Amino acid sequence: MFKKTTKLLVATALVAGLSTATFAKDRVYKWKLATTWGSTLSPFIDAPKNMAKLVEEMSDGRLQIRVDAANKHKAPLGILDMVKAGQYEMGHSASYYWKGKDINLLPFTTMPFGMTAPEQYAWFYYGGGMELMQKAYKKHKVLSFPGGNSGNQMGGWFRKEINSVEDLKGLKMRIPGFAGEVLAKLGVTVTNIAPGELYTSLERGTIDALEWVSPSMDVKMGFHKIAPYYYTGWHEPATELQFLVNQRKFDRLPKDLQKILVTAMRVSAYDMYVENYHMNSEAWANIEKDFPNVKIKTFPKSVINAMKKANDELLVEKANQSPLLKEVLKSQAEYLKKVREWTKMADYKYLEDNL
Numbered sequence: 329m330f331k332k333t334t335k336l337l338v339a340t341a342l343v344a345g346l347s348t349a350t351f352a353k354d355r356v357y358k359w360k361l362a363t364t365w366g367s368t369l370s371p372f373i374d375a376p377k378n379m380a381k382l383v384e385e386m387s388d389g390r391l392q393i394r395v396d397a398a399n400k401h402k403a404p405l406g407i408l409d410m411v412k413a414g415q416y417e418m419g420h421s422a423s424y425y426w427k428g429k430d431i432n433l434l435p436f437t438t439m440p441f442g443m444t445a446p447e448q449y450a451w452f453y454y455g456g457g458m459e460l461m462q463k464a465y466k467k468h469k470v471l472s473f474p475g476g477n478s479g480n481q482m483g484g485w486f487r488k489e490i491n492s493v494e495d496l497k498g499l500k501m502r503i504p505g506f507a508g509e510v511l512a513k514l515g516v517t518v519t520n521i522a523p524g525e526l527y528t529s530l531e532r533g534t535i536d537a538l539e540w541v542s543p544s545m546d547v548k549m550g551f552h553k554i555a556p557y558y559y560t561g562w563h564e565p566a567t568e569l570q571f572l573v574n575q576r577k578f579d580r581l582p583k584d585l586q587k588i589l590v591t592a593m594r595v596s597a598y599d600m601y602v603e604n605y606h607m608n609s610e611a612w613a614n615i616e617k618d619f620p621n622v623k624i625k626t627f628p629k630s631v632i633n634a635m636k637k638a639n640d641e642l643l644v645e646k647a648n649q650s651p652l653l654k655e656v657l658k659s660q661a662e663y664l665k666k667v668r669e670w671t672k673m674a675d676y677k678y679l680e681d682n683l
Contacts, residue, residue, distance in 0.1 A: 361418035367397035375476035376420040379596035404522040419572035424505035432464040445566040475569035476600030483559035484539035485551040502538040507563030513638040544607035
């Protein structure tokens with residue numbers, strides 16, 4: 329009797345197991361992703377859209393992700409909160425927008441005078457950056473993954489020329505992240521404004537200057553019509569956006585769908601980087617012809633030196649605010665010191681010898 333009962337139980341378990349496996353394979357997961365970007369803001373909006381398309385194709389339709397642009401959900405700077413609460417399973421934004429909520433999230437987008445895009449990707453995937461980013465987001469019960477890089481950004485659009493540090497004092501400027509704190513230390517009144525409100529804020533005089541991204545995205549916004557002085561960058565040498573994923577929702581996915589999602593995020597992130605690089609080269613080639621009023625400028629050495637000094641002082645202050653932040657900043661500094669030697673040999677030297 330015992331043997332018969334055991335055989336029956338084993339058979340029942342096998343059938344149940346097969347049924348569960350079949351159910352898991354057949355189940356369709358429908359997710360939503362919220363972005364900081366408007367529906368036409370290429371290439372930023374392209375990264376989550378391409379990711380969602382890849383996921384659906386690779387999963388044979390088992391994981392479908394609806395991408396909601398900022399003009400739909402109306403909370404461009406609320407992405408972390410929405411993903412954390414489970415209102416959206418995923419988000420696409422930039423970590424430095426949350427520095428007011430959690431200072432530990434600040435360095436994962438970019439840091440002034442920091443790593444270039446290739447250096448930063450190397451740090452994320454092979455230098456311990458990914459592990460530190462997950463550690464920082466753990467308290468929010470959110471996973472974070474690189475979401476596409478803008479490369480080196482331009483230094484901003486200004487109504488008036490900047491000839492000295494004195495010209496910065498009292499200036500009202502939109503500039504997010506650590507760079508905003510650096511300029512605030514030099515007397516700039518800093519504000520963070522959502523992308524969809526930038527042109528109006530500049531036009532109405534709410535701000536005197538702004539930093540957005542780079543030529544391909546900037547000229548579409550029309551900033552040059554109001555603020556013609558266009559400065560080269562110092563503050564965001566590699567701006568990595570982030571995919572955010574609700575930890576609980578991710579854990580409930582079958583393992584193969586988890587792998588598909590992570591792979592699609594990585595592919596679409598790098599694709600955004602190269603797409604943006606291409607778009608910038610196209611825009612830059614024609615900027616003087618198409619926009620003759622634009623005046624390309626570089627900040628004077630005295631201004632750059634003042635920025636570096638303020639940046640170094642702030643790094644010390646911030647590191648003392650949080651052990652985790654100190655760990656991240658130390659990791660970035662040590663990796664930059666090492667990787668920059670190769671960058672100088674491989675890239676700088678090549679350009680120096682062939683220009």
